[in-house]
Amino acid sequence: xxxFYLFPTISFYRRILFLQKQQLVFAPLIALLALLSGCQxxxxxxxxxxxxxxxxxxxxxxxxxxxxxxxxxxxxxxxIPLTYSEGKIANSxxxxxxxxxxxxxxxxxxxxxxxxxxxxLEMSYPHYVELFGMAPxxxxxxxxxxxxxxxxxxxxxxxxxxxxxxxxxxxxxGETMFYNRAGYNFPSHRQHHQRYIVIHETMHAFHMALNxxxxxxxxxxxxxxxxxxxxxxxxxxxxxxxxxVFDRAPMNYLHLGLQQYYQNGQPSFEAINDDPSLKRGLxxxxxxxxxxxxxxxxxxxxxxxxxxxxxxxxxxxxPTANALLKQTFPDWPQLEQQFAAFVRSATPxxxxxxxxxxxxxxxxxxxxxxxxxxxxxxxxPNFSSTHAVMDFPAPDKTPLINSLDEHSVAALIDLEPEQSxxxxxxxxxxxxxxxxxxxxRLGRVKPKEIDFNKDTLLQFTLQEGMKLTVSSNQELFxxxxxxxxxxxxxxxxxxxxVALTLSKRDDALIIKMKxxxxxxxxRLPLIxxxxxxxxxxxxxxxxxxNNHRITPYFAAxxxxxxxxQTTNPWHFNDAALLRRAFRNIALS
Amino acid sequence: MTxxxxxxxxxxxxxxxxxxxxxxxxxxxxWQSTLGDNALFTLSGINIQSxxxxxxxxxxxxxxxxxxxxxxxxxxxxxxxxxxxxIELPTPSVKSLVIHWNGLTQQKPLLTPKIPFYGVQMKVSxxxxxxxxxxxxxxxxxxxxLRVNFIPFHSFKNDEPLxxxxxxxxxxxxxxxxxxxxxxxxxxxxxxxxxFDVDGEPLQLTKTINL
Numbered sequence: 001x002x003x004f005y006l007f008p009t010i011s012f013y014r015r016i017l018f019l020q021k022q023q024l025v026f027a028p029l030i031a032l033l034a035l036l037s038g039c040q041x042x043x044x045x046x047x048x049x050x051x052x053x054x055x056x057x058x059x060x061x062x063x064x065x066x067x068x069x070x071x072x073x074x075x076x077x078x079x080i081p082l083t084y085s086e087g088k089i090a091n092s093x094x095x096x097x098x099x100x101x102x103x104x105x106x107x108x109x110x111x112x113x114x115x116x117x118x119x120x121l122e123m124s125y126p127h128y129v130e131l132f133g134m135a136p137x138x139x140x141x142x143x144x145x146x147x148x149x150x151x152x153x154x155x156x157x158x159x160x161x162x163x164x165x166x167x168x169x170x171x172x173x174g175e176t177m178f179y180n181r182a183g184y185n186f187p188s189h190r191q192h193h194q195r196y197i198v199i200h201e202t203m204h205a206f207h208m209a210l211n212x213x214x215x216x217x218x219x220x221x222x223x224x225x226x227x228x229x230x231x232x233x234x235x236x237x238x239x240x241x242x243x244x245v246f247d248r249a250p251m252n253y254l255h256l257g258l259q260q261y262y263q264n265g266q267p268s269f270e271a272i273n274d275d276p277s278l279k280r281g282l283x284x285x286x287x288x289x290x291x292x293x294x295x296x297x298x299x300x301x302x303x304x305x306x307x308x309x310x311x312x313x314x315x316x317x318x319p320t321a322n323a324l325l326k327q328t329f330p331d332w333p334q335l336e337q338q339f340a341a342f343v344r345s346a347t348p349x350x351x352x353x354x355x356x357x358x359x360x361x362x363x364x365x366x367x368x369x370x371x372x373x374x375x376x377x378x379x380x381p382n383f384s385s386t387h388a389v390m391d392f393p394a395p396d397k398t399p400l401i402n403s404l405d406e407h408s409v410a411a412l413i414d415l416e417p418e419q420s421x422x423x424x425x426x427x428x429x430x431x432x433x434x435x436x437x438x439x440x441r442l443g444r445v446k447p448k449e450i451d452f453n454k455d456t457l458l459q460f461t462l463q464e465g466m467k468l469t470v471s472s473n474q475e476l477f478x479x480x481x482x483x484x485x486x487x488x489x490x491x492x493x494x495x496x497x498v499a500l501t502l503s504k505r506d507d508a509l510i511i512k513m514k515x516x517x518x519x520x521x522x523r524l525p526l527i528x529x530x531x532x533x534x535x536x537x538x539x540x541x542x543x544x545x546n547n548h549r550i551t552p553y554f555a556a557x558x559x560x561x562x563x564x565q566t567t568n569p570w571h572f573n574d575a576a577l578l579r580r581a582f583r584n585i586a587l588s
Numbered sequence: 589m590t591x592x593x594x595x596x597x598x599x600x601x602x603x604x605x606x607x608x609x610x611x612x613x614x615x616x617x618x619w620q621s622t623l624g625d626n627a628l629f630t631l632s633g634i635n636i637q638s639x640x641x642x643x644x645x646x647x648x649x650x651x652x653x654x655x656x657x658x659x660x661x662x663x664x665x666x667x668x669x670x671x672x673x674x675i676e677l678p679t680p681s682v683k684s685l686v687i688h689w690n691g692l693t694q695q696k697p698l699l700t701p702k703i704p705f706y707g708v709q710m711k712v713s714x715x716x717x718x719x720x721x722x723x724x725x726x727x728x729x730x731x732x733x734l735r736v737n738f739i740p741f742h743s744f745k746n747d748e749p750l751x752x753x754x755x756x757x758x759x760x761x762x763x764x765x766x767x768x769x770x771x772x773x774x775x776x777x778x779x780x781x782x783x784f785d786v787d788g789e790p791l792q793l794t795k796t797i798n799l
Contacts, residue, residue: 082642086706088706088709134635137637137638137639137646137648137674138639138640138641138646138648140674141641141642142641163791163792163793163794164789164790164791165790165791165792166789166790177789178707178725178726178727178786178787178789179707179708179725179786179789179791181707212705212706212707212726213707213725213726213727215726215727215728215787216727293596293600294596294597294599294600295592295593295596298596313727313728313759314727314728314787315728560602570599570600570602571602572599572602572604574604574608574609574612576633576652577609577612577613577616578592578595578599578612579633580616580630580631580632580633580652580653581592581612581615581616582592583630583633584615584616584619584623584627584630584631585592
């Protein structure tokens with residue numbers, strides 16, 4: 001008998017039948033043992049923990065976009081899976097274990113949430129591998145452990161079970177522990193943050209699984225990469241996750257980065273590396289700067305490899321990283337100049353003036369139950385920018401919106417049927433922004449010091465599901481309304497959808513309202529606002545007293561999705577070959 | 589660098605064609621003739637890592653190239669095609685590997701420790717004495733107190749520990765403490781507790797043993 005076992009990937013699949021039989025043998029026994037031990041579970045079909053090799057996770061990966069095709073998720077009750085936590089993670093009251101191919105999740109959350117988080121993690125996994133350029137060696141056998149409690153207190157309880165005496169840090173939404181390489185998460189009230197935190201913390205756990213810990217890397221790598229990848233857009237209808245999003249609406253790190261950049265005296269890359277304090281926005285900028293150019297991308301990968309090999313202790317991490325940065329990048333002063341230019345030329349498309357806006361794909365909605373305030377989300381994309389602009393998939397074409405150009409803009413409104421007769425939803429054109437308002441979105445002044453009501457908006461809202469109202473927030477003219485035709489209202493009642501398209505013609509605005517089978521046109525001449533000077537590419541989404549979803553359509557929002565199966569951000573199929581070639585440059 | 593920079597620029601504009609694929613292969617072939625054996629890993633992209641799982645020692649081998657590789661160690665040899673492979677190593681572990689790829693040869697030393705290291709751990713065994721083995725973290729200063737308590741089954745006993753010791757431990761350090769306190773102990777629970785500050789993180793590790 002050979003001393004060696006060789007099992008290339010293909011052999012994993014030959015073992016499926018064997019393990020399925022094994023499950024049949026063990027399932028009744030485990031269920032009986034669970035019953036005898038007083039273990040309570042809502043599910044009676046607890047089976048043996050399937051091997052990672054026997055579970056499927058089929059994700060179509062195209063650049064930074066993952067679309068879930070198939071996922072196996074197994075509830076395994078109180079059986080603790082083999083994980084990178086190496087036995088240092090216990091069971092907890094009210095928590096059960098669930099496994100997917102690469103992750104083991106301990107949670108007391110409902111099944112739909114557990115599945116969502118495992119789906120998000122499997123969709124994130126290829127991007128974790130791409131960012132570090134490697135996967136954990138034993139991932140064919142060991143999973144990465146994740147704990148997601150239903151509250152901060154319940155999460156603290158799970159941490160106490162594992163020997164942690166502190167619980168999650170007071171200001172943190174989650175925490176990943178060096179001791180056992182497990183991420184501990186709990187939900188906030190924000191849906192995008194619930195997804196963000198699990199993608200972020202599990203990135204740390206992945207990082208630690210690579211070589212045991214993560215203290216060899218400075219903040220801008222550990223937190224910067226975890227924040228960058230968790231800066232996501234998720235489309236729940238398509239089960240499509242876009243990671244590493246530079247320009248998005250909620251948790252806008254692009255805006256935070258600009259604020260921190262100007263508040264901290266425009267720090268250099270080196271200064272950010274050497275600063276032990278956590279500044280998420282600046283870290284986010286560094287990571288996106290390094291990953292935004294194909295050549296810098298390769299140097300960054302080389303730097304990560306060198307730093308991991310150096311494996312400095314925590315007290316030496318920053319000076320080691322500093323020295324290696326200057327050794328790795330061939331012209332450091334030039335890199336610093338490029339970094340400064342990168343930050344200073346960044347302009348966020350999104351600015352949440354007020355309101356708890358959520359983003360699902362290219363759709364936005366208000367999470368609140370506020371009935372009085374008209375909430376506002378500005379979207380001012382600069383599609384001619386050299387930066388990534390609205391770098392997530394554009395909304396699907398709809399027959400309710402015809403082709404657009406730079407002189408037109410549209411929004412598709414999906415109404416919550418039960419709320420169709422209350423509140424208002426729509427968008428505004430920006431007639432004028434104050435200088436302070438412009439500076440606030442570029443991070444140059446503090447938003448709290450600004451009165452955004454001084455901006456001049458021309459507002460178009462669908463009100464109470466029966467009329468379109470045009471108004472000026474500065475009361476430059478009395479509000480005007482046009483009633484929706486009965487056939488449109490009937491369509492809305494049946495299909496819960498209406499599109500508003502605005503276009504300019506001479507000195508008037510043409511407004512088209514279109515439902516499934518009908519459309520209605522209205523012409524709006526205005527003398528109080530110069531129509532010819534209005535940009536139809538800068539809008540504010542506005543809403544009050546409902547949770548309707550609104551999807552703006554811009555002619556220039558064109559995020560490329562191809563059929564290439566690659567994690568390379570530029571969809572370059574020969575990325576691995578290029579990386580090999582690049583690695584020889586230093587030798588040749 | 590120029591041909592690669594051209595490819596980088598085309599990559600950014602997404603106008604890479606079959607020509608660039610050929611250019612990359614041609615560059616790698618040119619470099620192979622000039623760089624020789626020393627560049628085996630960078631030319632091939634072969635990645636070899638050793639790791640532990642289930643207390644067994646494995647090699648992870650990824651060969652991303654279109655050429656097969658031969659991996660030799662001790663009296664074993666295996667040909668590996670494109671893709672990921674995992675190979676269980678014998679105990680005691682081999683000290684070095686020999687890799688042949690596309691006419692190039694390289695030796696690679698294996699520096700993996702004999703036993704796996706997973707960061708902070710406290711292991712306890714009881715024979716003639718109580719032996720406590722404490723492993724340090726991957727990084728950072730750590731300190732705390734080790735305590736041994738005995739709690740009898742059939743009578744009350746004051747809660748003061750049988751033994752306690754302030755300890756400090758460094759990254760990757762393994763310390764063993766032999767506690768000669770077993771004499772006369774039976775019918776009870778031996779409880780070993782470590783309360784530590786590990787690189788800033790308060791942590792309590794506990795083991796209990798029935799006597």
